[in-house]
Amino acid sequence: AQKVTQAQTEISVVEKEDVTLDCVYETRDTTYYLFWYKQPPSGELVFLIRRNSFDEQNEISGRYSWNFQKSTSSFNFTITASQVVDSAVYFCALNPFSGGYNKLIFGAGTRLAVHP
Amino acid sequence: DAGVTQSPTHLIKTRGQQVTLRCSPKSGHDTVSWYQQALGQGPQFIFQYYEEEERQRGNFPDRFSGHQFPNYSSELNVNALLLGDSALYLCASSFRPGFNQPQHFGDGTRLSIL
Numbered sequence: 001a002q003k004v005t006q007a008q009t010e011i012s013v014v015e016k017e018d019v020t021l022d023c024v025y026e027t028r029d030t031t032y033y034l035f036w037y038k039q040p041p042s043g044e045l046v047f048l049i050r051r052n053s054f055d056e057q058n059e060i061s062g063r064y065s066w067n068f069q070k071s072t073s074s075f076n077f078t079i080t081a082s083q084v085v086d087s088a089v090y091f092c093a094l095n096p097f098s099g100g101y102n103k104l105i106f107g108a109g110t111r112l113a114v115h116p
Numbered sequence: 117d118a119g120v121t122q123s124p125t126h127l128i129k130t131r132g133q134q135v136t137l138r139c140s141p142k143s144g145h146d147t148v149s150w151y152q153q154a155l156g157q158g159p160q161f162i163f164q165y166y167e168e169e170e171r172q173r174g175n176f177p178d179r180f181s182g183h184q185f186p187n188y189s190s191e192l193n194v195n196a197l198l199l200g201d202s203a204l205y206l207c208a209s210s211f212r213p214g215f216n217q218p219q220h221f222g223d224g225t226r227l228s229i230l
Contacts, residue, residue, distance in 0.1 A: 004158075033216065043204055045159070045221035052216070091158050101172045101213040102149060106158030 002027050004094050006107035013082055014115050021077040021110045023092030029053075031097040034068065034075045035104065039089045048090075051075065082114045118143055120222035122207050128228045129197050137192040137225045141209030148190040149219065150182060153204040165190050166213040194227075202229045 003026040013019050025034065036048040049059065051068050059066045063080045079086055089111045093104040121140045129135050141148050147166045151159035161174035165184035179195045188209075194201055204226050208219040 037221075043206075043224040043226070045206065045208075047218060047220070050218060093158075095215050097215055101164055101166075102147065102210055102215050102217055102219055103161045103164065103172055103174070104151075104159070104208075104219065106160070108156075108158050 002029075002094060002096050002098075002105050004092050004105055004107035006090075006092055006110050008110045009108070010111045010113070012113045012115065015084060016081050017114075018078060018080050019082050019112065019114075021079075021090050021092075021112070023075045023077065023107060025073050025075065025092070025094045027094060027096045027098075029096040029098045033095040035093040035095070036066065036075075036077050037091045037093060037106075039091060039109070041088075045091070048077075079112075082112075084114050084116055087112060087114045120145075120207055120209050120220050122205075122222040122225050124225060125223070126226045126228070128230060130230050131197055131199060133197050134193065134195045135197060135227060137194075137205050137207075137227070138189065139192070139207030139209075139222060140189045141207075142220045145209035145211050145220070146188050147210045147213045147217070148184060148188065149208045149210075150190070150192045151206040151208065152176070153206060153224070154200075155203070159206055162192070164213060171213055197229050199229050202227060 005024045037045040089109045092107045149164040150162040153159040163173040168184045204224045206224045207222045210217040
C-alpha cells in the first residue's frame, strides 16, 4: 500500500516556539519523492520542499528544516521560532515511482495555529 | 510569469446537475493533473492529462471526465452531481508527466452541492 500518515491533526503554539510536524509514509518502491506543501486559507498549495529517496541529507532553509529517515519511513518538518504567518495547513505527500506518472499521495494534513 | 489559473473560484450547483471547471497551466508547462480536496482532508488525485490524453486515473467514477486542449489548458467535467462531490478542486501543472517533475498548484475551485 502507498500511504502517508500525518498523525497530528492540529497543533497550537505561541509565537517563537519551535514546532515539528510529523510525517510517516508507506511504499514498496525504492525510488520515490517526498514533498511538503503549505496551504494558507486562500487554498493554493505552496511547494516547500522535495526530497528523493536516495538523498537522506537533512535540509535547512531559513527557519525551516526537514529530517528524512528512511529507517523509520519518516520525513518530519520543523519550524524554528514560529511566526503568526506560519499558520496554515501543512501537507506531506509521496510520489512513488511505481505510480508511473506524477501522482501525489497526500496525508490528511496538520493544521498549525501560531498565536501572538 | 503567470502561474496556474483556475476558474471559476466558487460554484454552487444542485444534485444531479453537471459542472465544468477550467484550468490554465503555468507558462511552459504541458501536463495538467486534477485533485479533489474534501473539507478537512488531503487532496486526492483524480486524473492527469498530457498530449491531450488521459494518462493516469485515480479511484474516481466515470462521472468525472476531462479534456486537454492543444494550448495545454484543461477542463474537468462532473456529471450527475452528488452531495459528496462538494470539495475544493485543485489543478496542478508540470513540464512533462514524469514522476520527478515538480507540480505547481492553482488556488482551486470551491464547488458546493445543495
